[in-house]
Amino acid sequence: MNPLCEVLLVIWLLFWIPITAVVRTVSLWLGLVKYKNVDGEVVVITGAGSGIGRLMALEFAKRNAIVALWDINEKENNLVAEEITRNGFKAHAYYCDCSKREDIYRVAKRVTDEVGEVTFLVNNAGIATGKNILDCPDNLIQKTIDINTMAHIWTLKAFLPGMVKRNHGHVVTIASGAGLFGVNRLLDYSASKFAAVGIDESLRIELTVEGKTGVKTTCVCPFYISTGMFEGVQTRFPRLLPIVTPEYAVSRITEAVLTDEPLLVMPRLVYLMYMLKGILPAQLTLAIGQRFGVTQSMDHFVQTRPKQE
Ligand SMILES: NC(=O)c1ccc[n+]([C@@H]2O[C@H](COP(=O)([O-])OP(=O)(O)OC[C@H]3O[C@@H](n4cnc5c(N)ncnc54)[C@H](O)[C@@H]3O)[C@@H](O)[C@H]2O)c1
Known part of the structure; x- marks a missing residue:
């Protein structure tokens, strides 16, 4: 393409993409955007035994998807599967330790053999140590990276080939807001979530370049959600930067996934902070974080999740 045409194309995209985004948002508010049908789709959800993983499982199952629930907490995971089947929908529970690559590959094969080709993969399992870097034992840092990052890569290696073959999935x-901004006492967590955001972005580009646009991606970056994972965290301005409920978070995630939205950041103010981060000097971004209390948000954190061996 000649250089002038390329410049004109970029200028056109600069206007066209924001316009379509605004039209889409307004259409969503007016209820004019149709959710895609997940009837019969096989959905793997990691960390489905509690929190937003559990609620996403209920939501997908309610829409007639067949859900394969993975968790290290067998008891809670089985309870979620029982709740779904009791309501007349389809669920299968699997013990899987997402910090172990061999476990992921083994369980992925079982799901494909026993349930069918996986078309939806929800990488949700996650842990947070909540310690300053120098107080955090090496093995816990490794665990955080293994679960919050490496598991995303191993599950992709297991399930993406099927999706790419059918150009559907x-x-x-x-991920997390901590995948867009560094946070104190969350160094390992933040590193793992920045990586998850990078995995999503690179995957989307790879699929586009390969022409596999039938395989969609959605990256979710919430601030805090009141699931108990971040018990005791605080927000200085709850109206502007609320700690959202798991139900609200999952309603927004469902909307984003079922309308093929590539990126969901919540609450909305975080979009603005993310944009400002790109243009403001680093010292100013830090000062804004301090004014909003983000840098102190972990001061009263209490670990409520079981220690991982
Ligand atoms: N709660 C928040 O404030 C918040 C904010 C941003 C992002 N997130 C992310 O959302 C996701 C879900 O968080 P949540 O709040 O529902 O937490 P949660 O602790 O309620 O749920 C996490 C689930 O993952 C499972 N899990 C942990 N280690 C595992 C392993 N090795 N293998 C398999 N499963 C494992 C747990 O048993 C649990 O059921 C996480 O990735 C988290 O980082 C949470």
Whole structure:
């Protein structure tokens, strides 16, 4: 393409893409955007035994998807599967330790053999140590990276080939606001979530370049959600930067996934902070973080999740 045409194309995209984004948002508010049908889709959800993983499992199952639930907490995971089947929908529970590559490959094969080709992958399992870098034992840092990052890569290696072959599927990455901004006492967590955001973005580009646009991706970056994972965290301005409920978070995630939205950041103010981060000097971004209390948010954190061996 000649250089002038390329410049004109970029200028056109600069206007066209924001316009379509605004039209889409307004259409969503007015209820004019149709959710895609997941009837009969096989959905793997990691970390489905509690929190937003559990609620996403209920939501997908309610829409007649067949859900394969993975968790290290067998008891809770089985309870979620029982709740779904009791309501007349389809669920299968699997013990899987997502910090172990061999476990992921073994369980992925079992799901494909026993349930069918996986078309939706929701990488949700996650842990947080909540310690300053120098107080955090090496093995816990490794665990955080293994579960929050490496598991995303191993599950992709297991399930993406089937999706690419049929040019059909959806990969959902549950990352975090800490994958867009560094946070104190969350160094390892933040590193793992920045990586998850990078995995999602690179995957989307790879699929586009390869022409596999039938495989969609959604990356989810929430601030805090009141699931108990971040018990005791605080927000200085709850109206502007609320700690959202798991139900609200999952309603927004469902909307984003079922309308093929590539990136969901919540609450909305975080979009603005993310944009400002790109243009403001680093010292100013830090000062804004301090004014909003983000840098102190972990001061009263209490670990409520079981220690991982
Ligand atoms: N709660 C928040 O404030 C918040 C904010 C941003 C992002 N997130 C992300 O959302 C996701 C879900 O968080 P949540 O709040 O529902 O937490 P949660 O602790 O309620 O759920 C996490 C689930 O993952 C499972 N899990 C942990 N280690 C595992 C392993 N090795 N193998 C398999 N499963 C394992 C747990 O048993 C649990 O059922 C996480 O990735 C988290 O980082 C949470």
